[in-house]
Amino acid sequence: MEFKFFSLFGQFLLMLKGMFTKPENFRMYWKEFMNQCVDIGIGSLGIVVIISIFMGGVTTLQTAYQLVSNFVPKSTIAQVVRDTIVLEFAPTLTCIVLAGVIGSKIASELGNMRVSEQIDAIEIMGINTKGYLLFPKIAASMLMIPALVIIAGFLGIWGGKTAGVMSGIISNDEYWRGLRQEFKPYNVFFALTKSYAFAFIISTIPSFYGYNVNGGALEIGRASTRSVVVTCILILVADYGLSALLLANG
Amino acid sequence: MSFQHLLPGNLYYMIELVNIKKSFGDREILKDVTATMESGKVNLIIGASGSGKTVMMKCMVGLMEVDAGHIQYDKQNFTNLDVAGRKELRKQIGMLFQSSALFDSMTVEQNVMFPLDMFSMGTLREKKKRVLECLDRVNLKDAAKKLPAEISGGMKKRVGIARAIVLNPKYLFCDEPNSGLDPQTSLVIDQLIKELTHENNMTTVINTHDMNTVMESGDHIVYMFQGQKQWEGNNKDIIFSKDQKLNDFIFASEFLREAKEMRQMDMFKDKDWREQFKKQAEAGSDEKKAAE
Ligand SMILES: Nc1ncnc2c1ncn2[C@@H]1O[C@H](COP(=O)(O)OP(=O)(O)OP(=O)(O)O)[C@@H](O)[C@H]1O
Ligand SMILES: [Mg+2]
Numbered sequence: 001m002e003f004k005f006f007s008l009f010g011q012f013l014l015m016l017k018g019m020f021t022k023p024e025n026f027r028m029y030w031k032e033f034m035n036q037c038v039d040i041g042i043g044s045l046g047i048v049v050i051i052s053i054f055m056g057g058v059t060t061l062q063t064a065y066q067l068v069s070n071f072v073p074k075s076t077i078a079q080v081v082r083d084t085i086v087l088e089f090a091p092t093l094t095c096i097v098l099a100g101v102i103g104s105k106i107a108s109e110l111g112n113m114r115v116s117e118q119i120d121a122i123e124i125m126g127i128n129t130k131g132y133l134l135f136p137k138i139a140a141s142m143l144m145i146p147a148l149v150i151i152a153g154f155l156g157i158w159g160g161k162t163a164g165v166m167s168g169i170i171s172n173d174e175y176w177r178g179l180r181q182e183f184k185p186y187n188v189f190f191a192l193t194k195s196y197a198f199a200f201i202i203s204t205i206p207s208f209y210g211y212n213v214n215g216g217a218l219e220i221g222r223a224s225t226r227s228v229v230v231t232c233i234l235i236l237v238a239d240y241g242l243s244a245l246l247l248a249n250g
Numbered sequence: 251m252s253f254q255h256l257l258p259g260n261l262y263y264m265i266e267l268v269n270i271k272k273s274f275g276d277r278e279i280l281k282d283v284t285a286t287m288e289s290g291k292v293n294l295i296i297g298a299s300g301s302g303k304t305v306m307m308k309c310m311v312g313l314m315e316v317d318a319g320h321i322q323y324d325k326q327n328f329t330n331l332d333v334a335g336r337k338e339l340r341k342q343i344g345m346l347f348q349s350s351a352l353f354d355s356m357t358v359e360q361n362v363m364f365p366l367d368m369f370s371m372g373t374l375r376e377k378k379k380r381v382l383e384c385l386d387r388v389n390l391k392d393a394a395k396k397l398p399a400e401i402s403g404g405m406k407k408r409v410g411i412a413r414a415i416v417l418n419p420k421y422l423f424c425d426e427p428n429s430g431l432d433p434q435t436s437l438v439i440d441q442l443i444k445e446l447t448h449e450n451n452m453t454t455v456i457n458t459h460d461m462n463t464v465m466e467s468g469d470h471i472v473y474m475f476q477g478q479k480q481w482e483g484n485n486k487d488i489i490f491s492k493d494q495k496l497n498d499f500i501f502a503s504e505f506l507r508e509a510k511e512m513r514q515m516d517m518f519k520d521k522d523w524r525e526q527f528k529k530q531a532e533a534g535s536d537e538k539k540a541a542e
Contacts, residue, residue: 117351126340
């Protein structure tokens with residue numbers, strides 16, 4: 001069991017190392033990178049918009065429900081909502097969902113290419129398949145996922161305000177005042193650090209499972225499921241690790 | 251043994267396999283195979299399902315690593331080449347896969363264009379012209395704008411061939427080019443590969459268990475049996491071969507055995523062939539005597 005883990009981890013590192021060779025043709029790599037940016041970024045924008053608006057709304061309602069006291073000013077609700085969304089919900093929740101959306105897409109796309117010998121066909125042309133197929137996906141994820149997290153943060157806070165105002169919990173002015181109370185830019189830095197770490201996990205783990213599929217169509221499904229599960233677990237572990245590391249003395 | 255490289259004016263792009271071994275776990279798939287793929291000819295690797303043909307071909311192009319032995323491309327040791335060297339050599343290799351392996355998000359034209367885009371610095375117009383040339387060669391000009399999902403299996407194979415030859419390779423590999431096709435379409439594909447080989451003086455290696463292919467285009471045939479080279483020769487030798495395993499494999503049905511006898515009679519009518527055959531038989535008996 002432990003040996004299997006180390007051998008997998010070794011293969012994983014070798015895969016990452018194998019990506020870095022001189023591109024055969026820079027323009028083709030760039031084109032592939034752009035395609036992936038569109039696929040990954042625009043492709044998952046819709047789901048990110050929906051979940052972040054609802055996530056913000058629910059956060060406001062539940063925070064208000066827990067803070068029922070006349071001694072606590074209403075604006076505190078907004079402050080709590082802001083910090084919850086920036087610190088945890090926008091990066092982690094969004095990335096868990098993206099693990100499903102992007103992770104399964106990457107794993108099944110590569111798995112299908114492997115099973116139908118397309119990867120072999122590219123390899124035989126004298127192209128570094130790890131460089132051409134994996135690197136653009138990982139680079140595009142590293143660019144687009146943090147961008148999606150930033151969008152999720154803004155939309156979440158906006159959704160929180162809308163829900164709060166609509167249900168009469170908090171007024172527009174109070175919400176805005178709350179948002180500006182004790183704002184720590186460090187929290188944004190923390191959120192971005194997390195989203196880069198998660199983006200790396202979301203793109204590399206499914207790449208690894210998809211690229212190394214062997215067998216038939218059934219294996220593609222299996223690899224895709226397994227990669228999503230492993231990605232989610234690793235995201236949560238990394239979330240805990242980064243919180244302990246970066247927030248412990250904050 | 252081939253003396254072709256001694257003939258004047260003949261380029262020779264030979265592939266030699268020297269004592270190749272390959273196992274998966276403790277299952278030995280290739281047990282010490284030594285063979286030569288001759289230049290300018292259609293070389294066939296034949297054998298029953300599971301005899302290691304695909305593994306052998308994948309070893310030859312480096313999609314699998316051999317456990318022992320080495321592979322020579324035209325006096326260049328492929329097995330010992332580093333990554334960059336292999337990449338360089340692979341530009342001279344084209345391969346048609348068993349499943350065609352077309353890129354399913356690209357049209358037929360884009361599929362054939364892909365190697366050109368990656369490696370050649372020509373203008374778009376030059377590249378387009380070359381793509382059309384290749385598609386024309388495989389009779390698929392009309393399907394240029396279609397997606398792989400919209401064309402038939404035989405057409406996919408032809409697109410695969412067009413993509414394999416677009417960079418003018420010296421070596422062409424085809425893994426079961428006519429599996430899953432009707433006899434007529436298979437013949438078209440065989441004919442195409444044969445013509446391309448002779449036109450461009452390529453060294454072609456085909457994996458097959460199609461008897462039509464064996465008889466029609468077998469310039470040089472390697473018969474694999476349980477991971478070993480059992481027999482080597484051409485499609486005329488095969489008619490007269492005494493090798494029991496080969497005969498059981500090739501002439502498996504009553505119909506084919508009869509066809510073989512008819513072909514033997516036909517060939518005996520040809521005087522040159524008769525002489526040659528006599529010589530061969532004598533040489534064979536000499537060898538036996540020497541062994542004794
Ligand atoms: N990646 C692999 N891992 C383990 N065993 C393999 C692998 N590839 C092939 N084999 C085994 O090697 C043996 C030879 O397989 P190969 O695909 O070369 O047969 P083949 O001669 O091409 O057969 P067919 O005519 O059916 O294509 C088979 O028994 C197969 O189980
Ligand atoms: Mg095979």
